[in-house]
Amino acid sequence: MNTVLQAQGLGKKYGRRWALTDCDLEVPAGHVVGLVGPNGAGKSTLLNLAVGMLSPSAGTVEVLGAPAGSQQAKVGYVAQDTPTYARLSIADHLRLGRRLNPAWDESLAQQRIQHLKLDPKQRAGKLSGGQRAQLALTLGLAKRPDLLILDEPVAALDPLARREFLQDLMEAVAEQELSVVLSSHLVSDVERACDYVIVLVDSRVQVNGEIDTLLATHYRLTGPRRDPKDMPRDQFVVTASHTDRQSTYLIRTDQPIHDPAWTVTQLTLEDLVLAYMGRDVQPERPVLEVQR
Numbered sequence: 001m002n003t004v005l006q007a008q009g010l011g012k013k014y015g016r017r018w019a020l021t022d023c024d025l026e027v028p029a030g031h032v033v034g035l036v037g038p039n040g041a042g043k044s045t046l047l048n049l050a051v052g053m054l055s056p057s058a059g060t061v062e063v064l065g066a067p068a069g070s071q072q073a074k075v076g077y078v079a080q081d082t083p084t085y086a087r088l089s090i091a092d093h094l095r096l097g098r099r100l101n102p103a104w105d106e107s108l109a110q111q112r113i114q115h116l117k118l119d120p121k122q123r124a125g126k127l128s129g130g131q132r133a134q135l136a137l138t139l140g141l142a143k144r145p146d147l148l149i150l151d152e153p154v155a156a157l158d159p160l161a162r163r164e165f166l167q168d169l170m171e172a173v174a175e176q177e178l179s180v181v182l183s184s185h186l187v188s189d190v191e192r193a194c195d196y197v198i199v200l201v202d203s204r205v206q207v208n209g210e211i212d213t214l215l216a217t218h219y220r221l222t223g224p225r226r227d228p229k230d231m232p233r234d235q236f237v238v239t240a241s242h243t244d245r246q247s248t249y250l251i252r253t254d255q256p257i258h259d260p261a262w263t264v265t266q267l268t269l270e271d272l273v274l275a276y277m278g279r280d281v282q283p284e285r286p287v288l289e290v291q292r
């Protein structure tokens with residue numbers, strides 16, 4: 001299995017409004033993918049399409065090489081509001097998980113519940129938001145899926161629990177053949193746990209690819225004021241800002257930068273994500289992908 005998520009011309013419309021448009025993606029297996037973007041960008045819509053909870057209004061989406069929604073046993077999904085059954089206890093949830101999932105890993109589930117110091121007899125309705133999120137995440141991991149899709153999994157967790165959870169995820173990816181796609185507002189979480197990123201803004205994928213590759217091909221150029229039309233053709237301008245005398249460009253290029261007029265600096269992931277998030281969306285421009 002080489003591709004966990006493949007979308008072609010994927011779009012979703014609610015009524016007359018497009019929540020996702022022209023989405024082309026090919027996410028290779030074996031990555032922890034961070035899906036980032038502002039509120040309302042279309043992240044949950046994309047994840048719901050990937051698990052088959054929504055059907056596309058345009059285009060196609062395949063997961064693990066088959067139409068989305070057709071391989072329930074191999075795909076784990078934890079929705080944004082980490083749904084659990086309020087009246088059922090934690091032990092009941094694990095029992096359900098065992099019954100419903102052919103590859104259920106009972107010892108992993110038990111270990112996590114113990115480690116989290118949760119009482120198996122406690123009803124889910126009496127758990128805190130963060131504890132409920134941990135329960136939902138435990139169910140997702142113990143299902144032993146090939147692909148785990150998490151919609152803002154750590155939003156309700158305290159910083160320590162968040163760090164531990166992301167650590168657990170990375171270990172699970174290293175130990176089993178697990179791929180993960182998670183949405184998050186926090187670039188620091190993506191930086192810590194993910195090696196692949198998708199930036200979604202205004203219903204469009206702005207950039208996606210392996211983080212190392214993206215960081216190696218994006219630069220900040222600062223120097224004497226220069227008109228954008230005088231920039232070399234092999235430098236894709238992500239953002240530009242100017243004062244009377246100075247220009248600052250954030251560019252993407254595969255070529256070395258030899259121009260001595262520029263001071264060239266590397267970007268952090270946060271710089272990169274914020275640049276794409278803050279950039280005017282120009283639908284006529286090509287969507288960028290990392291060519292491998």
Ligand SMILES: Nc1ncnc2c1ncn2[C@@H]1O[C@H](COP(=O)(O)OP(=O)(O)OP(=O)(O)O)[C@@H](O)[C@H]1O
Pocket residue numbers: 014015018019037038039040041042043044045046
């Ligand atoms: N069921 C729905 N009916 C109508 N519009 C919807 C529905 N669900 C989402 N939308 C709209 O689609 C757009 C994308 O929403 P989506 O929930 O996918 O964004 P998101 O990136 O996950 O946002 P957030 O970070 O706030 O969770 C938004 O404008 C939202 O208002």
